[in-house]
Amino acid sequence: MNKNIFFKLLFFYLSILSSSSADVWNTPHHQDKVEQNILFSSFSLPPKRLDPVVSYSSNEWAILGQIYEPPLQYNYLLRPYSLEPLTLTKMPTIRYLNKEGKEVDENSTEVVFSEYILNLREDIAYQNHPSFVKNQEEGLYYGALSKDELEGISTLDDLNRTASRYLKASDYAYAIKRMAVRQNHSPILDSMQEYIVGLKEFSKDITLVVKEKRANKELIDLRPYSILGVKVVDDTTLSIRVKGRYPQFLYWLTMNFFAPIPWEADLFYQQEGLIAKNLTLNWFPVGTGAYYLAENNPNKQMRLVANPNYHHENYPTLSQEQIEKSNVPKALLEDSGKKLPFIKEVIYSLEKESIPLWNKFLQGYYDASGISSEAFDQAVQISSGGEMGLSQEMIDKGIELKGSVQPSIFYLAFNMVDPIVGGYSTSAKKLRQAISIAQNEEEYISIFTNERGIPAQAPIPLGIFGYEEGEAGTNRVVYDWIEGKRVRKSLEIAKKLLAEAGYPNGVSNKTGKPLVLYYDTTATGPDDRSLMDWRRKQFDKLGIQLVIRSTDYNRFQDKVRKGKAQLFSWGWNADYPDPENFLFLLYGGNASVNTNGAGINSSNYQNPKFDKLFDEIKTMKNSPLRLEKIREMLIIVREDAPWVWGVHPKSLALSHKWYTNVLPHAMANNTLKYKRIDAKLRVQKQKEWNQPVVLPLILLVLFMVLMSYPLYRAYLGRQRAVIKGES
């Protein structure tokens, strides 16, 4: 009887497996989906929000970038990073105005405003969405859902009717107005208030209006309100007036903060009944992009589907000169001129742990993967010459490795207002320089990052204007240039500098006591112990005692903001590919202690010469003159050494042979539309790699059958023993 049940269950299980997949049992996907032009990807951290004026995390932008379309985008193939129109007919026209609003020459000293005129394409339509369905009075058909209607709704698909409409310039203006509403918590509002004319005043007023309307439970329609510097000229023309010259504004126009918001969606999602069901603009975006979010379950799965209303856009076509300059591989040019997007659906599944994610990638169930530290040795081999390549196992599977240096920096900062390591006296500088030499970043990269990074020479990373290779880009305070190579200065030089700073062998001339420095960190776990030991060792080389002060992230941030940390590690990722976005980390006006903790200059570095040059370069276009001034700035900061320059990290990504047109792009977020999947090859490889091994299953069944007999015999023996009174 029991055996029968077991076999029935086994048969039931096998039949379920065979119904879900013809040949493989362990597929996590539906087989019909695997055979289609669908990309399978994963996310480990669900996005906190998907509101374009609020979202500022890479995992959120990875989704939003496919759905919303700001006016500009980065060319996918060109390097250095280059802007191109996305929803515009051409790049914005920039007019320079004097204080009377009259147009003047770009280089004129009278320039008080810059006006960006955006000419929109007429063929751009939104995804189909219930908010666009109108009633006879041109109001929202689903604008006031009753309780009864809401009861039957759990997803947007439960609303039967959808519609679309063309993009208008007023949608971009609406988005900027939403940004101005304080209650929306846009992280760039305070920055943009400094630039967009009238935004500050508008924000103040609209915030009060919204507060009042919310208290009265009224809907907030931003259409009747306007910002002085944002003008909707007609349906396809928008002008944005910014204060002074601000060439970086074009980069901001590539970001989701400036993506269009249709008023219909904003009003539709304000219904309380929908909010209670988590149906909000925050979770169900409405855009014109190549994809729309068909399913958003941040606890399990997100699904992007190709937008049927997507406007005409082709895969980039480059001239021969551009190909050579950008060093574009031939394989990436095969689709030039073809209509985008190529992939019809993307399924992102939640994978919190790296081990299952990695194994699924190896089984072919995910099309691409990063490389976790656990999987590094299995995936990558480093040759004796330091060259990074794939392991034989990966090569055999046809997996490809793509690596690129990130426009980021991770550095060790000195608090410049600290009485020991801070200040601008010669001895303070020499102390910092000595420590900078002793911190062996090459060793750090080798031990802790598996060679995934390059030692930084200054704040500007590779790929950003102002970064220079070779001797010209070498930090002469820390390195020598010997026979065409950077060589870290010897420890003797560091010790000499330390002695000149007043600490021979790490002992203070003044007190006669060893120099003790304090390093604040959030590294509190056992995994961080080796890193902290290494950090201590770097200081120990100079005879300096390093005390590690581990703390939680909140306290750490608080200390840094208030200028109470002496030494700490910090990092920065580029918002846009301009040196200003890195050099402002050292601008005196941004010093944390001077700005009540709001400033981005956490080391509190302040050098008038540097600040003056920064003021000059921040509004300059890239030119030899700008480069010259940046060089001067870098000489100053290298000499002052407010940071140990640390590391520019390198990202590595693996992809299967069937996933093509993959090119790392550190600035663009909307790159999904360029990528391609060969589903046939994927199915073939998945079958090849995942054939079930049935022998253990047969052995297991046999073992259970064989075991049940002696057990039964033993039971009978026991029963007899009891009857005989032997128990």
Add this chain to the structure above:
Amino acid sequence: MFTYIIRRILYAIPILIGVNLITFMLFFMVNTPDDMARSQLGAKQVTPELIQSWKEEKGYDKPLFVNDEAGGIATLTDTLFVQESLKLFSFNFGFSDANRDIGSDIKERMVPSLAIALPTFMIALITNISLALLLVLFRGSILDTSMMIVAVMIMSISGLFYIIAGQVLFSKMWHWVPISGYESGWDGFKFLILPIMIGVFSGIGSGVRWYRSIFLEQINQDYVRTARAKGLSELRVLFGHVLRNGMLPILTGVVVVIPTLFMGSLIMESFFGIPGLGSYTIDAINSQDFAIVKAMVFLGSVLYIIGLILTDISYTLFDPRVKLG
């Protein structure tokens, strides 16, 4: 019994207020509203104005326990603690700091958690009791001794090892089941079988040993001898008499757990990609989302109290001598 249940529910109110009070104190001892705002708003471009507007929006600009500015009774009522606690007691969990409806999220996540926890619990209970009875039947034999050694070995190994080993063996090497994932309905069977098997197996050691010790206390009782003297088979004696009389200590440990099954398992759900409640609280603590933390602590307390009441009620079902009143 009705009066007893009402009394227990009334007792629960001060307990829940106390739990809530401790949650508030502990959370705000570690996190300030400014820290919470920074955590929610991201690391870049967070200005004091932005932090202030976030706190106002979420109500974290109010004092925690005493509002001196309010005056009168509002000194105590117009505070974060009272305002938030009142909502909790009406089971209105409100919105997370990331603006998601917590009630909806809990409902949605409860199902996958139960999909693993309930079968694991049931199968483990049946397996452990059956194995324990089997060992009691063969007590003192080689089978009993060797099974006890195996049980100690199973107990000594971390649950994480079984998860990783199970994934490597059954999915990576033999390709029988998916490594991780989740589907609702029957399609989810292939995803659930491995975590359930692992959950059952990793608990066998402690379960079997515990039940065995309970049954061993019963096996030499007079009523067992009488049952045997009546000529009942060993199986009838074990399942009909020993099991029934060993039920009280089993119920004490088991019934109280049933309501908390909703809360899921953190490690199991993380490794198998099950979108349950297991990681909900931990994720909220990491992201300093107090709205979720207090809701989950409150829910956990309520479920635990329900479990205790159910345990008391279940005693009356298995032991007629017990009267609730």
